[in-house]
Amino acid sequence: MRKKGAAAVPEFVRKIIMRLKSAGFSAFAVGGCVRDTLLGREPHDWDVTTSAGTEEVEALFEKTVPTGVRYGTVTVIMDGVAVEVTTFRLDGAYRDARKPESVRFVSDLKEDLSRRDFTVNAMAMDEAGAVTDLFGGREDLHNRVIRCVGDPERRFSEDALRMFRAVRFSAQLGFSLEPGTLSALRRLAPLCKKLSAQRVLSELQKTLGSPDPSRVREMAGYGLLKPYIAEKAAALPLERLKEAPEGLRLPALAVMTAASGYSAGAEELLRSLHTTAAQAVCAERAEAVYGALAPAPDGQGVRLALCENQPEAVAAACAALGAYPLAEREIAAKRYVRPRELRVSGRDAAALGLAGSEISRALLRLARAVTLGESENDRAALLKKLRAMKKELR
């Protein structure tokens, strides 16, 4: 059952495992960190699973944080690094394809591994690097497939988020979905409508941040995103998203789906997904810029958009149009002027008798004129233009 692995756990994890063991408990590194180690990737965090209960874990280590005692989890700080230490457990009855109502603590590693979602996430490793692999996780790593532990229909019915996780891990790792897992996912996709927006958003963001953000196509196409984004969105040129930095991919996706009528407006979509208000506002501006620049942005159009919009909104709109590099070049070259960079101010406009919204409209016109090369950013020239504008704006 166990085979000596080439890789071993880092020192801070070894210390945690050894202390638990010397107190008579069993303990292993488990889940994503084992998967990543076997793939030769650097795990971004380490989790430990143990037969010790939370109180026992708290008693054995100096620095602990009770992060999820109800679910058996205590965070142990070892050598300055946080490690989640969780008691072996089985998930109890599931409610509505969402989190288990209760968990049951068990004494056996085998049971703990059997509750985990995918074979590649269901392996444990001891302090010497020996791997416990009860469900063929190593073979699936080798064949680059995501396969549910146990019956996929049952596992997806228990927790519909696993369908998102299946696509997310396949995007992050460059794996495909094992056929049985995929067909269960296609049948059970409607269960995803019960998931909270926060859980959906987290998986969506991780998929967009993966080396292949266009895998969001599968989330849409299989209907996982249906409450937010229609299945038809799978036909959009989502490979464009890869050009954009991670933080702009969600607003760019929202603009693409909104523009084709496959989702609500970009801002509304992001609000319904519970993103930050700042991201939702960026999406709203990006949608307006998209409307002005579609179908094919050119440098001048981008510069004019930059006069009156945050660079992020312009960049997201360009990403949605497959022109992110153009936006990046124009932002870096900074051949545009924003109203507040003019050598005249709102006070000058007011002194000339302009009032209210006339002032901002006038300054924006000047900024556009300077950006287009029709005027120098020179105080005397701009004041002259302002005076001429006064009549027109009335």
Ligand code: ATP
């Ligand atoms: P990441 O690199 O994103 O942290 P991970 O595999 O560590 O990947 P986590 O979400 O941190 O993923 O979960 C840790 C482990 O807990 C998983 O590897 C898996 O074994 C188990 N797990 C997490 N969520 C679920 C779930 N919804 N159903 C079953 N098992 C789960």
Ligand code: MG
């Ligand atoms: Mg993790």
